[in-house]
Amino acid sequence: MIRILASTTALALLALPAMAQPTNMQPTRDVSVTYRMNSPPGAGGGAAAPQELRMAFSASTGRQRVDPPGGMGWMLIDRRANTAVMVMDAQRAIMAMPPATVAAMTQGVPAGASFTRQGTATVAGTTCTEWNMTAPQGSGTSCITEDGVLLRASATPPGGTATMVMEATQVTYGPVDAARLTVPEGYSTMQMPTAPSR
Structure with missing residues (x-):
């Protein structure tokens, strides 16, 4: 459960928002966004049902909450303190994310990335600028508002065809x-569980 929540949140926060180079890399004012996430087909070839992810950001504190699909818990990211914890209300417990994971979630533009600015679009009634990106970590597109809100994004791993799409509703x-x-x-x-030694 913990690994699923962490990987889902990391994908939403790392791979997708990082795939653009607009003026603002994070929201400049308080905002709450609901996203629809469409995952690539599974091993059987069938398309997975869309899932919902919610995000809330406070510009005054630099804190961001992400509620991934499944209701297993939520992530609290403090961008000013450069920390992130997973909160599990059912267990009344928190788990600090490792420094590398925190850095990945709060990083800016991926090293070696190149960008192509496209046109504009309207997503969930809000205008955003579309960008294409290629980098060693993969390729993708994103649509981000002038005040730094990610409205739509897709990510494809290197040499892969599977694409995950996230779009604000x-x-x-x-x-x-x-x-x-x-x-x-x-x-x-x-404590974050560790992989068993071999």
Whole structure:
């Protein structure tokens, strides 16, 4: 469960938003966005059902909440402190993400990336600029607003054909409840599980 949540969140935060080079690389004002995620077909060839991911960002604090599909937990990223924790309400516990994972989620433009600016589009009633990107880590496209909100993105791994698409279905500007960007009191701290040695 933990690995699934971490990998889903990392893909949404790392691979997708990093695939553009607009003026703003993160929102400049408070915003909440609901995304529809379409994953590539599974091993049997059938298309997976779309899933929902929600994101909330506070420009004044630099804190970002991501609720991946499945309701297994949520991620709290503090961009100013360069930290990220996974919050599991059912277990009343938190788990700190490793420094490398945090850096990947908060990094800017991937090394060796090249960009091509395309036209503009309207997603969820909001205008954004489209960009194509190629890099050693893969290729992709993204549509980002002038104030740094990712509205649509796709990512394809190197040499691969599988593509994941994420598109906003609702964008709401306005203050984010501070309680949604705070770990509840009394939660215990869990250690990130390590792979068994061989």
